[in-house]
Amino acid sequence: MRLILMGPPGAGKGTQARFVADHFGVPAISTGDIFRANVSQGTPLGIKAKRYMDAGEYVPDEVTNLMVRNRIDEDDAAPGFLLDGYPRTLAQVTELDGMIGYTGHRLDAVVVLTVDSEELVQRLLQRSETDGRADDTEDVIRRRQEIYTEQTEPLIEVYRDRGILVEVDGMGEVDDVTARIFAALDVIPQS
Numbered sequence: 001m002r003l004i005l006m007g008p009p010g011a012g013k014g015t016q017a018r019f020v021a022d023h024f025g026v027p028a029i030s031t032g033d034i035f036r037a038n039v040s041q042g043t044p045l046g047i048k049a050k051r052y053m054d055a056g057e058y059v060p061d062e063v064t065n066l067m068v069r070n071r072i073d074e075d076d077a078a079p080g081f082l083l084d085g086y087p088r089t090l091a092q093v094t095e096l097d098g099m100i101g102y103t104g105h106r107l108d109a110v111v112v113l114t115v116d117s118e119e120l121v122q123r124l125l126q127r128s129e130t131d132g133r134a135d136d137t138e139d140v141i142r143r144r145q146e147i148y149t150e151q152t153e154p155l156i157e158v159y160r161d162r163g164i165l166v167e168v169d170g171m172g173e174v175d176d177v178t179a180r181i182f183a184a185l186d187v188i189p190q191s
């Protein structure tokens with residue numbers, strides 16, 4: 001199973017990614033988590049990514065693409081994977097198509113979590129109190145939302161046109177959202 005989990009900042013991608021990946025027995029690959037791990041370890045990649053992340057900007061495509069390519073090449077991702085936070089730009093879509101096509105596989109589904117904007121802001125402000133993520137301040141949250149609308153939302157139409165888009169209501173309890181995602185994906189033929 002090769003899946004993408006999409007949605008605006010605060011939609012609950014990270015939370016749901018783990019459940020969905022476990023359900024299908026594939027690794028959850030979160031670009032945000034990989035970047036954060038590199039930042040905290042002070043690696044060259046982390047040093048490169050940090051200033052973009054702190055400002056709520058996207059890390060340049062060439063940096064992100066190479067990182068994802070390397071991660072997808074690892075053995076555990078051979079049977080499939082769930083991507084959380086990638087692709088986020090049209091250039092990343094093209095790059096991912098190349099990575100998957102090269103191995104003779106295809107993308108099975110793109111799940112978009114929909115959550116209304118008021119709820120998103122509430123969730124992110126709440127997370128800022130509990131998780132202490134450097135990019136969960138009000139200004140940076142606003143910038144991340146703008147960038148999502150400009151650069152990532154257009155990807156929804158790209159995948160809708162391909163007939164692999166699955167829209168799931170991301171409002172309500174975590175368990176209910178998980179159940180909705182499973183219900184929507186369990187009818188999809190696995191490659």
Ligand code: ADP
Binds near residue numbers: 009035060088
């Ligand atoms: P969010 O809660 O905004 O969805 P993530 O944890 O997925 O946050 O990502 C945190 C930050 O990492 C982003 O704001 C961005 O700077 C960087 N990042 C993550 N994924 C990508 C990507 N695919 N392309 C560019 N930058 C990315």
